[in-house]
Amino acid sequence: MSAPDPTTAAAAETETLSRLYRGLLRIRRAEEGILELLLKNKLSSTMCHVSIGQEAVAVGVCDALQPDDYVTSTHRGHGHFLARGGAMSALMAELMGREAGACRGRGSSMHLVDASIGHLGSNAIVGGHIPIATGAALWTALRGEQRVVAAFFGDGATSEGIFHESVNFAAVQRLPIVFVVENNHWAMSLPWAKATAQPSIEVKAEGYGIVGVDVDGQDVLAVRAAAREAVGRARRGEGPTLLGLSTYRFLGHSRADPSSYRDKAEEEQWRLRDPVVLTRNLLLARGLSEGWFDEVDRDVAAEIATAVEVAENSPPASLNEVFSDIYATPLEGTR
Amino acid sequence: MTKTLTPPRTVTYREALREALFEEMEADDRVIVMGEDVGKYGGAYAVSKGLLERFGDRRVIDTPMSEALIVGAALGAAAVGARPVAEIMYMDFVTLAMDQLVNQAAKLHFMFGGQLSAPMVVRVQQGVGRGAGSQHSQSLEAWFAHVPGLKVVAPSTPADAKGLLKSSIRDDDPVLFIEHKGLYARKGTDPGREHTVPIGVAEVKRSGVDVTVVAWSNMVHTALAAAELLAGDGTDVEVIDLRTIAPLDMQTVLASCRRTGRLLVAHEACVTGGLGAEIVAQVAEQLHGQLHAPARRIATPDVVLPANTTLERALVPDADAIASAIRDLVRS
Numbered sequence: 001m002s003a004p005d006p007t008t009a010a011a012a013e014t015e016t017l018s019r020l021y022r023g024l025l026r027i028r029r030a031e032e033g034i035l036e037l038l039l040k041n042k043l044s045s046t047m048c049h050v051s052i053g054q055e056a057v058a059v060g061v062c063d064a065l066q067p068d069d070y071v072t073s074t075h076r077g078h079g080h081f082l083a084r085g086g087a088m089s090a091l092m093a094e095l096m097g098r099e100a101g102a103c104r105g106r107g108s109s110m111h112l113v114d115a116s117i118g119h120l121g122s123n124a125i126v127g128g129h130i131p132i133a134t135g136a137a138l139w140t141a142l143r144g145e146q147r148v149v150a151a152f153f154g155d156g157a158t159s160e161g162i163f164h165e166s167v168n169f170a171a172v173q174r175l176p177i178v179f180v181v182e183n184n185h186w187a188m189s190l191p192w193a194k195a196t197a198q199p200s201i202e203v204k205a206e207g208y209g210i211v212g213v214d215v216d217g218q219d220v221l222a223v224r225a226a227a228r229e230a231v232g233r234a235r236r237g238e239g240p241t242l243l244g245l246s247t248y249r250f251l252g253h254s255r256a257d258p259s260s261y262r263d264k265a266e267e268e269q270w271r272l273r274d275p276v277v278l279t280r281n282l283l284l285a286r287g288l289s290e291g292w293f294d295e296v297d298r299d300v301a302a303e304i305a306t307a308v309e310v311a312e313n314s315p316p317a318s319l320n321e322v323f324s325d326i327y328a329t330p331l332e333g334t335r
Numbered sequence: 336m337t338k339t340l341t342p343p344r345t346v347t348y349r350e351a352l353r354e355a356l357f358e359e360m361e362a363d364d365r366v367i368v369m370g371e372d373v374g375k376y377g378g379a380y381a382v383s384k385g386l387l388e389r390f391g392d393r394r395v396i397d398t399p400m401s402e403a404l405i406v407g408a409a410l411g412a413a414a415v416g417a418r419p420v421a422e423i424m425y426m427d428f429v430t431l432a433m434d435q436l437v438n439q440a441a442k443l444h445f446m447f448g449g450q451l452s453a454p455m456v457v458r459v460q461q462g463v464g465r466g467a468g469s470q471h472s473q474s475l476e477a478w479f480a481h482v483p484g485l486k487v488v489a490p491s492t493p494a495d496a497k498g499l500l501k502s503s504i505r506d507d508d509p510v511l512f513i514e515h516k517g518l519y520a521r522k523g524t525d526p527g528r529e530h531t532v533p534i535g536v537a538e539v540k541r542s543g544v545d546v547t548v549v550a551w552s553n554m555v556h557t558a559l560a561a562a563e564l565l566a567g568d569g570t571d572v573e574v575i576d577l578r579t580i581a582p583l584d585m586q587t588v589l590a591s592c593r594r595t596g597r598l599l600v601a602h603e604a605c606v607t608g609g610l611g612a613e614i615v616a617q618v619a620e621q622l623h624g625q626l627h628a629p630a631r632r633i634a635t636p637d638v639v640l641p642a643n644t645t646l647e648r649a650l651v652p653d654a655d656a657i658a659s660a661i662r663d664l665v666r667s
Contacts, residue, residue: 070415101448102448103446103447103448103450104448104449105448106445106446106448107446107447107448111446111447113447113448113450113451114450115447115450115451120411120414120415120451121414121443121446121447121451123439125434125438125439128407128434128435128438128439129439130407131403131404131406131407131408131410131411131435132407132408132410132411132414132435132439133411134404134407134408134411135407135408135409135410135411135412135413135414135415135417135419136411136412136414136415137411138396138408138411138412139411139412139415139416139417140415142367142393142394142412142417143416161403162403162404162407162434162435165399165401165403165404165407166404166407166408168399168401168404169398169399169401169404169408172399322445325444325445325449326444326445326483326484327444327484327486327507327508328444328449328452328453328454328507328508329506329507329508331486331533331534331535331582
């Protein structure tokens with residue numbers, strides 16, 4: 001094979017990086033917008049966990065997936081939803097408790113879903129969706145499909161028993177799944193060092209007989225590259241991967257949390273590694289103009305403004321359906 | 336078909352369940368069976384015997400001892416198109432899978448705006464009879480009746496076991512399918528191939544005018560035996576088999592109580608917070624002033640069940656105890 005044309009290769013890389021940057025910025029600005037809406041009492045629930053600082057995890061992993069693949073997500077899942085291709089208006093309307101929301105206004109921040117793009121739901125029980133993702137991978141493998149499942153969960157979830165049960169079963173069955181450990185180093189107030197005596201995801205994976213990697217989760221290109229390898233392995237039938245992505249939530253666990261348990265110097269160090277800024281710098285170095293960044297800013301702002309407008313014009317969630325929609329199969333016998 | 340004099344074929348409860356699994360797996364390749372020892376071993380109570388040989392290890396999946404994973408993976412598979420039947424060996428072990436059943440499966444359809452559903456069955460068995468002890472004998476159905484989104488059934492006969500299992504597999508919601516370890520060898524009429532029983536419909540097993548006894552699972556047979564004991568005294572007992580625990584078919588129960596004016600609920604689960612409390616409460620709320628006597632429960636007392644068949648027998652209501660409770664009700 002001849003060496004690729006350096007100019008073309010560089011242009012392709014710039015294009016990829018531009019796409020990733022746009023993805024990062026959409027999440028960042030959307031969540032900033034969500035926090036504003038929260039302050040204005042425009043959200044339907046008080047529960048709201050933003051992923052500001054962690055965007056490269058969602059964007060890098062989802063960029064490595066194909067349209068038919070599946071993802072499952074967490075209580076901190078706005079980013080996963082948007083990166084997977086969920087509509088901005090479905091997110092905003094959901095948070096505002098409207099019929100046009102992803103869950104028709106029933107789920108709010110912690111429960112987002114879009115089955116049409118393989119987003120199988122974000123879950124408010126830490127680790128609770130890991131076996132569900134595993135089951136989706138089981139079915140896709142039994143059917144001989146080419147789909148891969150990416151299960152996002154935090155460092156906290158690795159302390160749950162269900163993490164072990166799921167990873168172990170997926171390893172035994174060589175299921176097409178990527179377990180994405182979105183390690184923001186703090187399970188609410190508990191630091192990673194107090195949650196595990198073995199901080200390396202790579203080493204943890206060895207115990208299950210599968211591949212594990214420890215990757216810089218602030219570097220969107222590194223995340224994407226590692227995710228592509230893991231997804232490829234899964235698609236080739238070579239089994240699951242534990243994809244450890246080291247990241248940091250810049251804000252508290254939730255709005256109620258000033259994160260007083262964290263060292264301010266630690267927070268400042270991590271803020272120097274803001275994935276939006278890092279990616280922007282890479283693009284600047286590649287010669288993208290300020291004008292280009294302004295245009296992306298305007299696009300994203302317009303998308304969010306339109307989404308909020310769609311949400312505000314959507315009817316509120318139905319109270320009647322709270323009673324009528326409990327079951328998928330209505331009872332013949334209920335009389 | 337020519338008429339023959341052959342008596343109707345009988346099957347055991349175990350065989351009826353197995354036939355339901357065979358038939359549904361043959362009819363629909365989305366139906367898979369998964370759990371501990373369900374394959375070559377054939378299931379702890381031999382219900383899935385022969386399934387592995389017939390359908391292979393892609394549809395009959397032996398899992399590690401991971402109850403939460405079994406239920407959760409069944410749920411994940413169900414969410415993307417499978418119709419899994421998961422087996423949890425003992426009801427007591429469902430405690431290990433509570434999150435998946437209660438927070439996940441029960442919520443999936445409503446919480447995600449109807450985009451996803453969970454067409455799955457979790458088969459469990461419960462109850463006394465083998466001296467299985469404190470951690471293998473509990474009757475925990477009331478817990479799950481308390482969780483909207485789940486359907487809970489507890490058949491008492493081979494025909495209902497088959498019919499309800501087929502209905503449960505075809506249902507698009509998560510069904511907790513409760514068997515009883517004392518019922519597997521029980522024989523009954525073979526209902527034939529295409530037999531289904533609707534979820535949510537109780538059955539009057541014996542008509543009577545003096546008192547209504549509501550029971551389910553193995554206790555139905557004890558209640559029927561008690562009714563026979565009293566028949567000689569001229570007390571005419573109506574026995575209702577709930578068949579479905581959640582949602583409750585209160586219409587059948589209320590209609591019967593209106594006729595008889597007396598209610599006794601008999602269950603094997605311990606008395607406090609048992610399903611009997613709910614049924615008695617609903618009857619009291621809706622038939623106040625129409626009853627001839629206060630509605631009552633008879634149940635296992637609030638004890639930790641010992642692994643000792645003599646003690647076990649002394650604690651769980653038998654036909655004599657139920658008959659005695661009925662006599663008290665009729666006298667009052």
